[in-house]
Every structure is written in structure tokens, then in C-alpha cells.
Amino acid sequence: MNILSDRINNLAVSQTLAMAALARELKAQGKDIISLSLGEPDFNTPDFIKEAAKKAIDENYSTYTPVDGYVELKEAICRKFKRDNNLEYKPSNIVVSTGAKQSLYNVAQVMLNDGDEVILPAPYWVSYYEIIKLSGGVPVEVPTSVESDFKITPEQLEKAITPKTKMMWFSSPCNPSGSVYNREELTAIGKVLEKHPNIYIVSDEIYEHINFSGTFCSIASIPGMFDRTITVNGVAKAFAMTGWRIGYIGAPEFIAKACTKMQGQVTSGANSIAQRATITAVEANPSVLNDMVKAFKNRRDLVVELAKEIPNFKINVPEGAFYLFPDVSYYFGKTLRGKEIKDATDFSMYLLSEANVATVTGDAFGNPNCIRLSYATSEDLLKEALKRIKEVLI
Ligand SMILES: Cc1ncc(COP(=O)(O)O)c(C=O)c1O
Numbered sequence: 472m473n474i475l476s477d478r479i480n481n482l483a484v485s486q487t488l489a490m491a492a493l494a495r496e497l498k499a500q501g502k503d504i505i506s507l508s509l510g511e512p513d514f515n516t517p518d519f520i521k522e523a524a525k526k527a528i529d530e531n532y533s534t535y536t537p538v539d540g541y542v543e544l545k546e547a548i549c550r551k552f553k554r555d556n557n558l559e560y561k562p563s564n565i566v567v568s569t570g571a572k573q574s575l576y577n578v579a580q581v582m583l584n585d586g587d588e589v590i591l592p593a594p595y596w597v598s599y600y601e602i603i604k605l606s607g608g609v610p611v612e613v614p615t616s617v618e619s620d621f622k623i624t625p626e627q628l629e630k631a632i633t634p635k636t637k638m639m640w641f642s643s644p645c646n647p648s649g650s651v652y653n654r655e656e657l658t659a660i661g662k663v664l665e666k667h668p669n670i671y672i673v674s675d676e677i678y679e680h681i682n683f684s685g686t687f688c689s690i691a692s693i694p695g696m697f698d699r700t701i702t703v704n705g706v707a708k709a710f711a712m713t714g715w716r717i718g719y720i721g722a723p724e725f726i727a728k729a730c731t732k733m734q735g736q737v738t739s740g741a742n743s744i745a746q747r748a749t750i751t752a753v754e755a756n757p758s759v760l761n762d763m764v765k766a767f768k769n770r771r772d773l774v775v776e777l778a779k780e781i782p783n784f785k786i787n788v789p790e791g792a793f794y795l796f797p798d799v800s801y802y803f804g805k806t807l808r809g810k811e812i813k814d815a816t817d818f819s820m821y822l823l824s825e826a827n828v829a830t831v832t833g834d835a836f837g838n839p840n841c842i843r844l845s846y847a848t849s850e851d852l853l854k855e856a857l858k859r860i861k862e863v864l865i
Contacts, residue, residue: 483600505855507845566730592628617797621645665695668699
């Protein structure tokens with residue numbers, strides 16, 4: 472008899488975390504590894520947020536928090552949704568969680584029954600697939616490619632819908648492709664969904680502020696979509712607060728209530744100090760992020776320019792987040808330096824062993840032709856990494 476459950480035995484390890492761990496291990500062995508595998512900003516949390524946390528400690532915010540979050544934070548999140556997204560949520564629509572990852576897990580747990588299908592435009596963020604599976608759902612991948620800027624078309628969506636479709640999950644800006652859906656594209660998706668009123672949408676907007684396209688649109692702001700959208704966001708990426716672990720949703724009240732019920736039995740309310748600091752973060756004018764966003768844009772421009780020089784990489788120009796997702800399928804079936812490259816995983820391992828650069832295979836994101844490079848690192852390291860990659864491919 473298996474001692475561990477089928478549930479855990481069937482769960483895949485997060486490949487982004489696995490690659491990061493492998494890169495760390497090789498570094499510890501003395502190898503000069505440049506890691507482009509992790510998805511976190513290399514900036515410090517802004518001082519004004521750190522000050523708010525220190526004040527919260529001194530003011531003794533040390534007891535259990537309300538399961539769905541401090542009311543002051545939920546009110547501040549409502550103002551943020553109005554200010555940035557033109558969405559009219561009330562505090563009863565908001566649930567604060569221990570990271571957007573927990574927000575997503577709550578939603579899957581409270582909405583999916585065994586066999587319910589969830590449409591995932593691919594590439595998608597690694598954890599969607601496993602969270603959906605863990606909750607009994609069936610991920611239905613809709614493939615896209617570099618040629619369509621990794622965005623799905625309304626026709627593709629329509630085709631993927633079956634009587635069992637319960638939800639669609641996507642991120643914009645997208646991890647891993649950096650693609651940003653504009654209002655027209657979201658309106659076209661909304662038109663398809665109009666005909667299927669029972670399908671709910673998870674719109675993961677955690678990269679909202681790391682966006683170089685000049686515009687941002689929440690699908691919940693498209694006519695007809697508000698009452699069937701769960702808008703997921705958090706402070707990890709925009710405010711360089713990955714370790715603080717605060718995410719949140721804006722959702723129809725019955726879904727918010729269900730998530731609160733779930734969370735109440737699993738983790739209770741999120742960390743008190745981090746929540747107080749998050750009030751300050753979400754109340755700040757997003758212009759406080761200008762310098763960081765500008766740095767990411769400069770790096771985006773740099774990696775795009777350097778990647779274009781690499782033979783046979785096919786790339787889109789990412790409009791947001793901090794990843795490049797080149798199509799490297801040209802190399803499949805070839806032998807480089809005596810190593811056979813069958814797929815994106817082999818290619819990513821080849822870059823690790825020959826160029827000492829850690830990337831993540833596109834398989835982890837539902838796209839077997841690509842690899843993901845994070846450019847959340849210094850321009851010097853990016854130049855060196857791209858130079859090394861180029862050298863081992865010619
Ligand atoms: C698209 C996307 N959603 C959610 C998360 C998780 O965010 P958090 O750190 O708040 O749990 C990440 C983190 O990598 C992400 O890339």
C-alpha cells in the first residue's frame with residue numbers, strides 16, 4: 472500500500488522551483504551559473520512599505536486576523552480596483568490570502584467538481600494546471616504560438632467549449648509569454664462567453680503594473696463579464712514583495728464567501744504585518760513604481776535585441792511581466808556538442824550544462840516549443856547570459 476496519497480503522488484513538482492533549486496545546487500558546487508529561471512523582481516521592497524510594516528509591529532498587530540482580511544485593507548483594495556481597473560467591488564467581494572497562489576487554490580477548490588473542464592490558453596502559469604487537477608478539474612489546453620503573440624482567438628475559445636466547461640483561467644500580462652490582451656481582444660473573448668453564461672473566468676492580473684503597452688484592461692470591466700469574473704491580484708510582483716505573501720481576489724459575493732469558508736479551515740487570515748503593509752502599497756499611486764517599470768522595460772528591450780541575434784530563436788516582443796519566451800524548436804532533433812536535443816527540456820538542460828545559464832522548459836507552461844528566460848536580473852548579467860547562450864548555439 473502506498474503510504475503517500477494518490478493526490479500527492481500525482482502532483483507534479485513546480486518546474487520553475489526545481490530549476491531554481493538545481494541552479495542553486497550547481498552554484499554551491501562552485502559553478503558560475505547565471506539563473507534566469509525565477510519569477511521574482513530583483514528589487515527591494517520600497518521603504519515606505521517597510522516603514523508601514525515596522526509601524527504595524529510597534530502597534531501590536533500580532534493577533535489572528537479576520538479570515539478574509541482586515542476591513543481597512545479590503546476597503547483599500549476596493550479603491551485600488553476602482554482607481555486602476557474601473558471595477559466597483561465592495562469589501563464583501565474581497566478575500567485577502569497568503570499570496571495570489573492561495574487565492575487561485577481557494578477558487579479552484581470552491582468552484583470545481585470532479586470532471587469540470589477548465590480552459591487554459593497555453594502557455595499558462597505553471598501552477599494553474601496542477602491546482603486545477605488537484606481540485607478535481609480537467610485542464611483543457613488551447614495552444615497558441617509565437618506567431619499569434621501567444622494569444623488565443625475567439626474562434627479557438629469557442630471550439631474548446633464543451634457542456635463540461637466550467638471556467639477559463641488566464642493571466643495578462645502573461646507569465647510566461649509577456650503578452651497583454653487589449654480591450655478589443657478581451658471584448659471579442661467576452662462576445663464568445665456571452666453565449667455561455669455558466670462559464671466563469673479567472674483573470675490573473677498580478678503583473679498589471681509591469682506593463683509596457685501603455686494600457687491595461689481587466690476583463691471584468693468588459694460589459695457582461697463583471698458578475699462571472701474572479702479578478703486575482705497581489706503585491707508580490709509590482710511591489711517586490713514576493714516573500715510577504717499577500718494576494719487577493721475581487722469576486723461575486725457568493726464566491727468570496729466560499730473562499731473565506733475554505734481559507735477559514737485551512738490557513739485562517741493572512742499575516743497581520745504583511746496585510747498592514749499592503750494597505751500602504753495598494754493605496755500608493757502606481758507612479759511610485761515608475762523607476763522599477765522603466766528598468767524592466769530597458770531590460771526587455773535589451774534581451775529582445777540580444778535574443779534577435781541568436782540564430783533560430785523565434786521571439787515575440789513581450790509587453791509586460793519580466794519574461795522572454797523564445798520558440799527554440801529549430802534545434803529539436805539536432806545534436807549540439809555531442810548532445811542530442813529532443814525537446815525544450817533537453818534544450819534548457821543543454822544551456823545549463825554548456826552555457827551555465829538556467830532557464831525553464833516551456834513544457835512546464837504547456838508550450839513544448841519554447842523556453843522561458845526571466846529578465847529580472849541586472850543588465851550586465853543579462854548581457855553575459857545571452858552571450859553565453861549564443862556561443863553554445865553556433
Ligand atoms: C501569473 C502568476 N500568478 C500568480 C503568482 C503567484 O503570486 P504570489 O507570489 O502572490 O502567490 C505568480 C508568481 O509567480 C504568477 O506568475
